[in-house]
Amino acid sequence: MALIDQPVDTLDTPTLILDLDALEHNLTRMADSARKAGVQLRPHAKAHKSAEIARLQIALGAVGVCCQKLSEAEAMVQAGVDDVLVTYPIVGPHKMNRLAGLARHATVAAIADNPDQVAAFGRVAREHGVTLTLLVDVYPGGMRGGVDPGVPALRLSQLIAGTPGLAFGGLQAYNGAAQHVRDYGQRRQAFESYADAIRDTRDRILNSGLPCASITGSGTGTFAWEAQSGVFTELQPGSYVFMDADYALNQERDADVDGFRHSLFVLTTVVHSARAGFVLVDAGVKALNTDPAQAWVWGQPDLLYTPTGDEQGRIDVPRGRALPALGQQLLLVPGHCDPTVNLHDEMVAVRASRVQAVWPVTARGAMT
């Protein structure tokens, strides 16, 4: 258990570390970008799952948060966040009833991509005597969800607007596949073709006489472009808060997403240092994500981390370099922040190498 003012190098490991200076820098930079571009910011809470960070984002001007799962949204509302968009399909009567209940306590919106789902939302809204706001989820290509842009999206928008109990809120337009395209030109192209389709869909909706209040999407990999597009009214980035190793590979390649700092680390301890060429550390698959995106050893680029077991990682040490000693601590930059945070019950928030606070991961494991 971390204590306030405890020096970081005396913490038990493995533990999740949040660098508050870097965090505040990232939060401010994104808030400023949105403000200057004249778009709303609704950061995605699936990255941090933290009520504390959500409150900081809102204090800096965010209109609310996005959540991926309804249980995340419930946790955020319970923690005082009063405006939540659930960006993942809500399917089945049990979840729809929960959404209707949540709508009595906060401003909530959900997404839909098919007429059966719209009809079911309408029935539940009328049973509960609430109005549910739905955004049309627009297909970005690939093996993903969403309704096709253009006429199909227009028709679904009209269906929502014409269903008693429902309000049409606009378009959910998240181009997930584009975020991690390494090549700047290819990423830009992936952004533009989807943005064109969204612009066309919006124009069809407006021409039909419907308002289209919100066009919301974007991520850390493309936010600067959506902000300037003249189409998007709201940005949903999540990872910028932490800037994980995977997004940092984008950052190395273009200026539009640079300027964010690594704020999230896993502190780990060397538990075996006796054979040439490697040491073992106490952070493995249960402490760090195991997506293809690999963690880095912070400040020591010649050391290569590989998760080798549930509770163990190997660090390869180049020939001729001294092995890190038994008991030595190292900081790892997670490869992918979202699933890493979700493994931990709390984040140890530090400043100037001392613990300032211990924040619960409010919505940890909230998956329904």
Place this chain on the structure above:
Amino acid sequence: MALIDQPVDTLDTPTLILDLDALEHNLTRMADSARKAGVQLRPHAKAHKSAEIARLQIALGAVGVCCQKLSEAEAMVQAGVDDVLVTYPIVGPHKMNRLAGLARHATVAAIADNPDQVAAFGRVAREHGVTLTLLVDVYPGGMRGGVDPGVPALRLSQLIAGTPGLAFGGLQAYNGAAQHVRDYGQRRQAFESYADAIRDTRDRILNSGLPCASITGSGTGTFAWEAQSGVFTELQPGSYVFMDADYALNQERDADVDGFRHSLFVLTTVVHSARAGFVLVDAGVKALNTDPAQAWVWGQPDLLYTPTGDEQGRIDVPRGRALPALGQQLLLVPGHCDPTVNLHDEMVAVRASRVQAVWPVTARGAMT
């Protein structure tokens, strides 16, 4: 929240399902195997992290449990388990102090693979006025921990036996790399060469005049061989409780590890079913392990599951087969049980398609 007697097909998803008939079959089969072979069973709790399952294992004759992390051991002792071996290196004064505290409340043992660690354990034991039992962790090859078998292991055993405050408990001999070798002959060979090294080490220890109370190791992939080896006195299998998809690949290939049933599932719901060739389900990286071992769709071998996001998986559907419908539920067999269980706060224990109990994952996230 699952309710007692609720039909499984009305549960909210994704959720972890435990089939009690299959669980009890697996627990009994392993307990019988150990009893017939005349060896102790000390199942590894890192797989299930569940006090309920540990109690069932002990009721069937297990002498206690293994834990991988000290915090897991603390959770098990707190839940009433009174004999725990921590099979992962305990490094640093903070953790050693915790171990000494735990030793006042239960029979605990730890492992060591180097003299500095032994000396540190000795100092902590004397400061706390307890006796700490240490087993020598014997190197199984590869980029793993442990001290070399033979003379180095003998010397470390003698050092432990001669250190005030410490008791020499025997050998920790887990051949992790052998467990998942698919080829029967190669797996058998990997088992035998390590077993020979352990036998030689034991003989050196006994010839030196030291007792060697416990020789403990093995896993679900090789347990039948350790049981019959005449060397091992104790088995540490974990995954047999659940029999995940990865171990099932071994099971298909040889009879020694067959006879276990899949007892662990993730119940998931189709959230998008609108395009040819695939549907999307609500279980992804945050609900199932993402080791290379992939999950299966239970009972529907023509459907192929791939995790495609934090909260989403894709199921590829062969041409000509009807798509699973929006809202339909499917059961997934996790690829790797340990990290899957660790993502969930509870397991829904079912029998005859109804909920019998909801068991907390007692040591979820216990990683220090």
